[in-house]
Amino acid sequence: MANPLDTDAGTELFKHYETEFQLVQADLVQKLDQISELSGEPRKAAMSAAERALEETGELLDQMQMEKQNMPSAQRAAINRRLRDYKTDVDGYRRRLRTLADDKSALFGARYSDNPSSSSRDAHYEQRQQLLSGTERLDRSTQRLRASQALANETEAIGASTLAQLQQQRETIEHTTSVLYESEGYVDRSIKSLKGIARRMATNRIITVAIITVLVLLIIAVIFSKFK
Secondary structure, eight states, X not given: OOOOOOTTSSOHHHHHHXXXXXXXXXXXXXXXXXXXXXXXXXXXXXXXXXXHHHHHHHHHXXXXXXXXXXXXXXXHHHHHHHHHHHHHHHHHHHHHHHHHHHXXXXXXXXXXXSOHHHHHHHHHHHHHHHHXXXXXXXXXXXXXXXXXXXXXXXXXXXXXXXXXHHHXXXXXXXXXXXXXXXXXXXXXXXXXXXXXXXXXXXXXXXXXXXXXXXXXXXXXXXXXXXXX
16 A cells, blocks of 8 residues: 655645545455455446546546646655555556456356357446446546635635735835835934034134134233233
8 A cells, every 4th residue: 555645745736636546545445355255237336336446546646646746846756656656556456456357257147158149238238337437537527626626716815815915014114114214304304403503503612712812812902001
């Protein structure tokens, strides 16, 4: 039997196909075990059901092979090993079913003979079974398509939610940028005001120094005139 489903492998769709494969695989093994105990019409019906299950395992293997391409490269080696194991299992089931089909006496029971009329009746029965098999395969394919569509819708909803969050984050960033630009304008005006204050302080300092200088000169002149 192939390895069980690993929890860290692949996409959700691959896991879905693998889980479905394992369920069909278990059902196929059960049907093959039952065939050896049957004969006549029940055996033919069981073999037809086993053939349908075998075909479904092949379809699911093809689906997993395609979905494998969407998986990270680091996981593909383990996935390839699992797929090879599954294919080996399916080939074994096919050989076992072929061996059971070759047992004509068990397949046809007491009716088995080389009589063409019996073969004709068997051909009609096989055609009816093939028609039923085709209908069941179509139903299963439809169910898988619906599951894929549901997964695609869920992915689309997640994508829409992510886009909405990104839009909200973009608006927040734009608002923050606008506030930063406005703050930068305030800073520029503050710097200009400080420069104006500094210039006025420098002018006042120069005027004060000039007044003091004039007063000192006047005092010196008065003192000098008294001693003259």
